[in-house]
Amino acid sequence: MDLTETPDLAYDVFSKACPSRGTLEHVTGRWGALTLGALAALPEAEGSLRFNELRRRVDGVSEKMLSQTLHALERDGLVHRDAQPTNPPRVDYELTPLGREVAGRLLALIHLVEGRMDEVLEARERYDTARGGR
Amino acid sequence: MDLTETPDLAYDVFSKACPSRGTLEHVTGRWGALTLGALAALPEAEGSLRFNELRRRVDGVSEKMLSQTLHALERDGLVHRDAQPTNPPRVDYELTPLGREVAGRLLALIHLVEGRMDEVLEARERYDTARGGR
Numbered sequence: 001m002d003l004t005e006t007p008d009l010a011y012d013v014f015s016k017a018c019p020s021r022g023t024l025e026h027v028t029g030r031w032g033a034l035t036l037g038a039l040a041a042l043p044e045a046e047g048s049l050r051f052n053e054l055r056r057r058v059d060g061v062s063e064k065m066l067s068q069t070l071h072a073l074e075r076d077g078l079v080h081r082d083a084q085p086t087n088p089p090r091v092d093y094e095l096t097p098l099g100r101e102v103a104g105r106l107l108a109l110i111h112l113v114e115g116r117m118d119e120v121l122e123a124r125e126r127y128d129t130a131r132g133g134r
Numbered sequence: 135m136d137l138t139e140t141p142d143l144a145y146d147v148f149s150k151a152c153p154s155r156g157t158l159e160h161v162t163g164r165w166g167a168l169t170l171g172a173l174a175a176l177p178e179a180e181g182s183l184r185f186n187e188l189r190r191r192v193d194g195v196s197e198k199m200l201s202q203t204l205h206a207l208e209r210d211g212l213v214h215r216d217a218q219p220t221n222p223p224r225v226d227y228e229l230t231p232l233g234r235e236v237a238g239r240l241l242a243l244i245h246l247v248e249g250r251m252d253e254v255l256e257a258r259e260r261y262d263t264a265r266g267g268r
Contacts, residue, residue, distance in 0.1 A: 077257025
């Protein structure tokens, strides 16, 4: 990949007024990234998850934060919310086609970070040692 | 890309105790993502930036937040800090080889989001209209 590639786009996350910065934050925020990642890691045949299933997969998220995260992703058109009028109501979440594309790039980043953590932890040790240990 | 791919890794961002979650947050956090993106978008020949140049590119970041962000990325081995003992001291920041790989995946995600913002904004309009406008 050519890292110097700078496409001529109408939207620019580096500009603080651009709406793309907000969407990038929904996608890469602590819970947004893990929520999209959890939905993207599902086998194709079972592409949706109920709220509580999602909450178990995104270890550590509160009910309130997961709810806010899902609303922001739904509003941006990345997640589809399907509510069945049963009693109790059954609500499923799944990625939209755009959400799958975004989550695919995100998973590629997540897998790279997970795969290189040995290097990251060695770097941290060198950094802390050079500064007298912490 | 096969989104169902689940590599057997020692590290797992979905587990809240895993150190990879912290690194993912440094990489995808509001300022971490833009800082890595700004360094990655440089032409190969001028691969480093001074603190104030970085601050201008990452529109909206405060001096304190940029400094914290750079320290976290340096500690994780993603950014290299080069201090010249001149007066005033000259400090340059550039990506390490691992930082370039991570930033490459991040830029791929950023470019996708920027390129699909028309769809995102249409989705927001539909969402807000369905809920009586906001």
